[in-house]
Amino acid sequence: MVTLLTDSIGRVSALARAARKSVKRFGGVIEPMHTLRISYDDRSGAELVTLREAKLERARPFLTTSLERMQAAGQALSWVRKAAPPRTPEPEVWAALEALLDQLEDPDDTVSPRARLAASGLRLLSAFGWGVDFERCVACGKEATAGQSARIDATRGGLVCRACGGARRQLSGSERSLFRDAAAGGALNDQIAPLALELVEQALKAHGGIE
Numbered sequence: 001m002v003t004l005l006t007d008s009i010g011r012v013s014a015l016a017r018a019a020r021k022s023v024k025r026f027g028g029v030i031e032p033m034h035t036l037r038i039s040y041d042d043r044s045g046a047e048l049v050t051l052r053e054a055k056l057e058r059a060r061p062f063l064t065t066s067l068e069r070m071q072a073a074g075q076a077l078s079w080v081r082k083a084a085p086p087r088t089p090e091p092e093v094w095a096a097l098e099a100l101l102d103q104l105e106d107p108d109d110t111v112s113p114r115a116r117l118a119a120s121g122l123r124l125l126s127a128f129g130w131g132v133d134f135e136r137c138v139a140c141g142k143e144a145t146a147g148q149s150a151r152i153d154a155t156r157g158g159l160v161c162r163a164c165g166g167a168r169r170q171l172s173g174s175e176r177s178l179f180r181d182a183a184a185g186g187a188l189n190d191q192i193a194p195l196a197l198e199l200v201e202q203a204l205k206a207h208g209g210i211e
C-alpha cells in the first residue's frame with residue numbers, strides 16, 4: 001500500500017500489488033520524491049484505489065544523492081501526508097510541493113535545502129488555509145505598522161498586539177516582510193530559516209496536532 005498525493009483527487013491510499021517486483025507495470029518507479037503519471041481503478045465506496053500503472057513523469061535523481069536534500073523533501077512530504085485530508089483536491093498544496101521538489105532537484109540552486117524547506121512550510125500553511133498573518137493582530141485585527149517589529153504567536157495564527165496581550169516571540173519588520181513573501185513563494189536565507197521552521201511547526205501542531 002502506498003500513499004499518493006495527486007493533483008486531481010488529493011491524498012489517496014493506493015494498493016500497488018507487488019509494486020516493487022512488478023517492473024512491467026510500475027517500472028520500479030514507486031519511490032517518494034518523483035512525480036508519477038498513474039492510472040488506477042476506483043471502485044465507488046472503496047477507501048483504496050488500485051494502481052494499474054505508474055510511469056515517471058518527472059524523475060528527480062539528483063535530489064536523492066544528498067542527505068540534506070532528502071531530509072528537506074521528506075519533511076515536507078511528511079507534513080503534507082499528515083495535513084492533507086483524504087480525497088480532497090489541494091491544487092495549491094500540490095503546486096507548493098512540486099516547486100519545492102524541483103528546487104531540491106536543481107544542482108545549481110544557491111539556497112540551502114533547509115531554507116527552501118522553511119519557506120515551503122510557510123507556503124504550505126497558506127495553501128492549507130492556515131496561513132500565518134504577519135500583518136494583523138489575530139485578536140483585534142489591528143494592522144502592525146509596516147517595517148516595525150511585532151509580537152507573534154503562530155499557534156494562534158499570527159500577530160498578537162500589545163493591547164491584546166502580546167506574545168513571547170518578537171519578529172522584526174524585515175522578518176515579517178520576508179516571511180510574508182516566503183508564504184507567497186519567495187525564498188528565505190539560512191539565518192532566518194530556523195525561526196520560520198519553528199513557526200511552521202507550531203502552526204501545524206496547533207491546527208492538526210501535526211508534529
Ligand SMILES: [Zn+2]
Nearest residue numbers: 137140161164
Ligand atoms: Zn490586538
